[in-house]
Amino acid sequence: MGILQKAAKILFVSVHLVLLSGCWDRTEVNDLALIVGLGIDQKKDGRIMLTTELIVPQAVGGGQMMGGGGGGGGGVQTLARSGTGATVADAISNLQEKLPRRVFWGHTKVIVFGERAAKAGIRQHLDFLSRNPQIRLRSNVLVSKGTAKSVFELLPPIEQSSAEVLRELSESKLLMQVTIKDILQMLSSDAGAAALPMVKILPPEKGKKDRQTIAFIQRTAIFKKDKMIGDIDDKLTRGVLWLRNEIKRANITVTLTGEKGNITSTMLRAHTEFIPKYEKGKWKMIVKATTEDDIILNGTKLDLLNPKYTKMIEKELEKEANKRIQAALKKVQKEMKADIFGFADIFHRKYPREWNRVKNRWEQIFPDVEVIVKTKAYVRRPGVNSAPQGLPEQEVKQ
Template identity: 40%
Template structure:
C-alpha cells in the first residue's frame, strides 16, 4: 500500500514530464516549419530576381563592343611582300583592298604603280624599317586608315630576305593577333614586291591568284604555322613554294603577267640554301604524303607505241625506318588508286594480266620520282621529308645519340621507295576508244 502511494506521484511527474516534452517538441516542430517557410520564401524571391539580374547584366554587356572597328575605317590587307632594302633594313609592301573602285566605278585589276596612288581595285604601299614591326609603323603613316591584317591570305618572301634568315620576321608574323597563322607563304627569286603591283587575269589580284594556286595542291602548300613548325623541328629544314611571273598569251607587257609555281625553295636553319624544280618538288610531296591531285602518264613497257594517262584520286604514304647493324635505312611505302584518263595504245587493259603490268609501270615511275627527290635533298643535306621525325618516333634512344649531328647522318640514310598503284576504273572502254578490234592487244 505504501509502495502504491509512493509510485503515484512519480507516475504523475512522468506524465507531466511527457506532456512538457510533447509541448516542447510541438514548439520545436513549429519553429522548424517557420524556418522552412522562411527558406522557401527566400528561395522564391531569389528565383524571381535571378532573371532580372541576368537581363541587367546582358543590358550592360551587350550595349556595344568596346574594340569594334568599322570597315570603312580600315585598310584591309590582302597580301604582303617582304624584301631586303639594304644590309640592315627590310621593305614591307602591302596590297590593300580599294572598296571605292572594286564595287563599282573602277576596273577590277587596275592598281597603283609601285607605292603611289591610283584608282584601282587595290593599291600597294611600301615602307622601310629595321624590323617588320618598325616597317609596319612607318607604313601606317602612309595610310589614312588603320592597317587590318585579318584578311591577309598571302605572304611573299623575297630571295634576299630568305637568304639572310627568316627567324626574326616569323616572330612578328606569329606574335601579331590579327595575322592569320593559316595564311599561305611563298618565296620568289629576286624581289617580292612586283608580284603585288601587277594585275592578273581571272582573279583580279595576285593575292587571290596565289591563294587559288595553293588550294589546288599542284605544289607544296605551306602556311605560317607550318613554316614555323618545320623551322623549329628536329631537322631544322623547311620547303616553300616558288612562284614567278609568266607572260600570258593574251596580253603583252606587265598587264599580261601571271604568277605560277616553278618548284620550291629549300631552307635550312631558317635560311634559303637552294631551289628544286617541279619534278623534284612533286617527288618530295609524294614522300611527305601531300599529294592530293596528280596526273601521271607512262609509256607501257610492252607496247609498240602510245601512252596511258592515269588520274590518281587517292594516295597514302608512310615512312618505315629501321636500324640494323648500325646502318640507318628507311622505306617509303605509298599506295594509290586511280582512273585511266586516256589510252593511246593498242592494249586492252580489261585483261587483268595486262592491267597488272600497267600498274607496275606506274609504280616504277612514281618510285623514280620519289627516289630522285630524296637523292637531290640528301645532296643538299636538307631533311624536309620528315625522316628525322620518323626515326625519333621509332628509335628514340638511337635518335638522341645522333640528333646533334643529324646533318652528318641524313645524307647516308639508305632510302627505298615502294609504290602500289591500283587502277580502279578504265572508263567506257578498256582499250583505245576508236581502235578497230583487230588492232587491239587483248593478251
C-alpha cells in the first residue's frame, strides 16, 4: 500500500505541475499592433494601397503622448501606416514589414474604401475580409470621396481616432449604417445591388491646420454587383431608408396653408410595409410607410392641442414623406436602375415560379416596376399650448 500511495502522490503532483505550466503559445498584447481603422485604395497602376490606423499604446495607457499620428483631444492617440501590393493580402504583408509588432485586426471598427477602389470593384476585398477570423463582421463599411488614406491621416479634435468618429456617426443612424455582414448579404441577394454610406472630409475651422478636422457621412454610394456606379445626396438617402425600412431618425419641417411660420416634427417610430403584386405579366409594389412623430417646434400662432390643426399637420407630414420616397424612386429606380431596395427578394419570396422566369432579366425589368406609395403620419405629442419662447404675448396674439 505504501508504494501505491507514494506513486499516486507523485502522479498527482506531476499532473498539477503540467496544469500550472502556463500558455506556451501565448501572444502578449505588447507584441501586437492594434488596428482600429482600415482603408483600401487602388492606385493608378492597379495596385492596392492599404492604410491602417493603429493605437499608440503610450498615448492610451500612459500620461505621455507620442507624436506623428492621428487622434485629437489632449494629444496624439493613433498613427496611420500604409502598405502596397497586388491584393489586400499582399499589401498587409508589405505593411507588416514596416511594423515592429504583429498586426491584430480584432479591434477594427471601420473599413473605408477609396472612391477609385469602389468603382473598380470591392468583391475580392470583401472576400479577404470575410475570411479573416480576426475581423468582426459587424465592423462598419464606408466609401470615401477621394482616398481612404486621407481619412485616416486626419487629427480629430474630439475623438481619439478617425475610426471612432466614423463608428459614432454610423451608429447615429442619421443616414445609412452598413456592416461587413450587411454588404455581403446585399451583394449576394437576388438583385445584386448595394448601397454604402459615403464620407467627405469636413473643411477645417478657421485657424486650424488642414488635418485638424473629421470625415463625416454626407452621401450614399450606389453599387451594381460590386462596382460603384454613382452616389446620391443626404435628402435622397432618407427616401432610400424609407424604401429599405431602415429609417430611424428624421426631422420634417412643414408649413400650413394660410399660416405664417414653420412646424417641425421629429420621428419617434417608423415602419414600411411592402405588398408585392404580379398581375398579367406586370410587376407592382405597394409601399405603405407609417410614421409617428412629436412636434418639437411650433413657429405659428396655432393651438396644436386642437385636433383640427393636428390633422392638418399630419396631412403635410404625409405629403413630405411621400415626396422624399418618390424622389428616391425617380433617381435610383428610373435613372440609376439599381435595386438597392430589395424588391427582387420580396418578389422572389411571394412569386417564386414567376420570378425564376425573369431573374436573368431583372435589371431590365426593375426600372419599369410600378411602385405605389401610401404614407400615413400620426402626431403623438403636439406639445403644450403656450406662446413661442422669447416672443412677447401681445405679439403672438396679433
